[in-house]
Amino acid sequence: MNPSLPPSLSKLFSHLYVEQKVANHPHTLKIMEKFERSQIILIHHYKEVFNRSNQSFSAQSDSKKLILAHKEGKFLHEGSQYSDGFDIEQFFYASSVMGCLYDCDYCYLQGLYPSANTVLFVNLEDAFAEVLPYLGDKTLVATSYDTDSLAIESLTGQTRLWLEFAAEHPNLHLEIRTKSANVKPFKSVTPNDKVTLAWTLSPQRIIDQYEHATLSLEKRLKAAKEACELGWKVRICIDPVIYTDEFELLYGELIDTLFKTIPPELLHQLTLGSFRLSQSHLRSLKKLRRSDIAFYPYDVRDDMATYPEKLESHILEVLLKNATRYLSQTRIRTWQRQS
Amino acid sequence: MNYIITALDAEARVLIEYYRLKRDTTLPYTVYKGEDTLLLVTGMGKTNAMMALSAVLGYRLPGRNDTLINIGICGAPSEYDLGEALLIHQLIDENRRYYPDILYTHTLRETSLICVNSPIESPLSFPVDMESTGVFQAASKFFKLHRMAFVKIVSDHCQPNTVTKEGVVALMKPHLGTLDSLLSSLQNVAQEQPLFSEQELEEITLWKSYFTVAQGIQLEDAFYYFRLKDSARPLPFPKTDIPVSKRERSVLLESFIATLTV
Helix, strand or coil: CCCCCCCCCCCCCCEEEEEHHHCCCHHHHHHHHHCCCCEEEEECCCHHHHCCCCCCHHHHHCCCCEEEECCCCCCEEECCCCCCCCCCCEEEEECCEECCCCEECCCCHHHHCCCCCEEEECCHHHHHHHHHHHCCCCEEEECCCCCCHHHHHHHHCHHHHHHHHHHHCCCEEEEEEECCCCCHHHHCCCCCCCEEEEEECCCHHHHHHHEECCCCHHHHHHHHHHHHHHCCEEEEEEEEECCCCCHHHHHHHHHHHHHHHCCHHHCCEEEEEECEEEHHHHHHHHHHCCCHHHHCCCEEECCEEECCHHHHHHHHHHHHHHHCCCCCHHHEEEECCCC | CEEEEECCHHHHHHHHHHCCCEEECCCCCEEEECCCEEEEECCCCHHHHHHHHHHHHHHCCCCCCCEEEEEEEEECCCCCCCCCEEEEEEEEECCEEECCCCCCCCCCEEEEEEECCCCCCCCCCCCEECCHHHHHHHHCCCCCHHHEEEEEEEEECCCHHHCCHHHHHHHHHHHHHHHHHHHHHHHHCCCCCCCCCHHHHHHHHHHHHCCCHHHHHHHHHHHHHHHHHCCCCCCCCCCCCCCCCHHHHHHHHHHHHHHHCC
16 A cells, blocks of 8 residues: 555544455445545554554553454354343353553453554454344343444444344344443434443543543433433443542432433433452553552452452442432342352 | 664764764674664664664663664655655565554654565565664564654665765755654653652562562552552551561551552
């Protein structure tokens, strides 16, 4: 590919690394059109950029690059024990993006990948083919496990494709979780009660401190409310809760603000859960030395790090006490270590 | 320290004058040094580049905020102007490809670069040089990928016989400003500041020595928690004698960790 203009002053995606194999894929061409001023670099395989040694995750976080690739292995993976499968036996997450535009200090992605760049697998048609054999039974697919898919929806259009696919398959349940304020894809598609949109909320102080580059609480709430009003099933996730000074006050206010903004009857569910992480991911977070969250003296058992049992129970008690003032307990799901 | 790597004496000549460097004969390689600059002339070819740079970096280990620039001439297809400075975003060596991280804004044209084994006389799809992948392979063991840059100045349109020593010197001269601004960009990207001062590190090491290895790791984590939570607070080392009994030491550790992680 010929060299082009100098990179745009905007740092995000100033460079697009494109696998030769997908250089002519329709999604690739669409995306490249949107980044006319970016450097386009043809590569053999995404790993030659994404898996390089001696990358700096924190330095790259301020200037993320985009890698467009072809997924060779499985798109679908079994849901993890750290997440709620909502009692649906066939629970998967789909991994069509690696890396996230957002930069949350507590996110396992920081420990998972050697790079802060984003890999987008453009051959989503293969993911749909992989889901099809399961759709004789109820199947839940979480589409935003390894990324906040709505944050890059304007680039990928993948959420809209999942919604269209779900509309054709009644046994397919989707969970789309986000910290964005993007409701655009939900305006042009008929609401589907098998699709749950989940907004993760935190007190603004926690957002400022730990959820870098994410949308403000106000904007997330506004978006969640709009989705409710459009007729979509919306779950609010106050999860992960980060224990901090004035925890009671901060999270109490958050719950009050939530229900002042969104009437309880419009919400499908509320999920509450405190921070937890696998020990191996925690070790990787520690190596980055970016945030105090990695260094709290957690209770580590069975490869899972959680707040000590007493504190974890206290966190849930406080949240439940506040939340049940607005919502019946049957509509509140909680995550707690099963000891 | 800024490490500047060239292949040829002619490429180095203006840099030696500009940065007021003095010859350093410690190693059997052509090295010039200044207050905060080290210039290495590797000789031609990937192997020479890799050997010389490995020796220099092994002799003087770079610090975490040090930077490296490989600057020199290249042959290029005719769409590149003679004398134009290019910033390289992909180095190609047969089937291997290497990628420095360009995390800063700049005004240079970016391109891929093919690293060849000997001068070529018919143009390839990208500019060509003979050292860059050797430099990258050696440097990437020591430098983070965003702390190195590869700058090539077009000397010819794949007519290597037209390149003279005087011509190389003349090609390098106008790009001293480019080099300065690139060095400053590299230095400014994500400067890593140590979390603890030397004195604090000494105290931390001392405190860890009072406990078992596992307890020492817990204590170190608590120090990190304390500092990352609020970098302005001084570490609150307890002013107390260290108990002799293991049990009492464990109690002291528990209370110290509790203080640090409140």
